[in-house]
Amino acid sequence: MSTRLAALPYRHVLTLPALPSAVRMARETAEQALTQWGIGLRHPAVDPALLILSELVTNSVRHAAVLSPQLTVIYAAGRDCLAFAVHDRHPYRPPLVGGAGGGLATVMELTQGLGGTAVVRGDADKRGKSIWITLPL
Template identity: 45%
Template sequence: MDVSGSAPPAQYEGVWRFTAPATEESVPQARRAVRDLLGRQGVPADRDLVYALLLIVSELVTNSVRHAALLSPEVAVEVAIDRAWVRVAVEDNHPYRPKALEADFGQTGGRGLLLVREITREAGGVCDVEHTSTGGKVIWAALPHAGNAPAHPAHAANPAHPTHPARPV
């Protein structure tokens, strides 16, 4: 423990951010970058959690590439990890705040956010879409990775401060 009485951060804790062009090639690149980061940092995440996080990143980057590239030629991916949560966020400069479509089995697409919401819910996490200070948006999902995660991370909703100690990432 440090002088303040709190435990020192685990070796895997931190915030990482990278940008990529808003092109289809960035989707698998973002997925690989997140997978490699989780492995390199030694995050205590089982295969199902890693799969869920990678699917969420794929869906969110795909949405930015398909729907925001005209106004946002670059997409940012952020991964924030603390003792109990992994938070992935995708930011672009398009002001439109998307809504998850309901299941319409006649459609062949358009359900990426619905999928993100359901994966997040099943994992015991939370997700949201918020505007950025620059007029764009950030879509994020926070999933618990350890047994000591609270049932509902009430303060996971402020992406502007990813390392704020009072909220899970």
């Protein structure tokens, strides 16, 4: 999967304070990036992708802000793929299957329903993580 992500021609990175306003900013930035990349906001994957993104940013704000005053959102896209990640510096790596509850259960249901993938990648120093979502377009 990392080779496929590395090949995506469109990328944008946004770093935000881990505050509730980050959810709105991350979503608005996604809408702007998608539009600039020629992905219409009426594409069937866009609304679920924005909901997934909102849930992931909300989780970082709620659960990681105590150790991670900032979070980073990475957006990427290509002709047939949309990917994004939310990164924070809290070491806890939530389970995406089985024990996933609340917002993460919604994330997984939407991601799988669209034929996408979700993965948690820990930082090399084990003091942070990124949750990557990849969706077909």
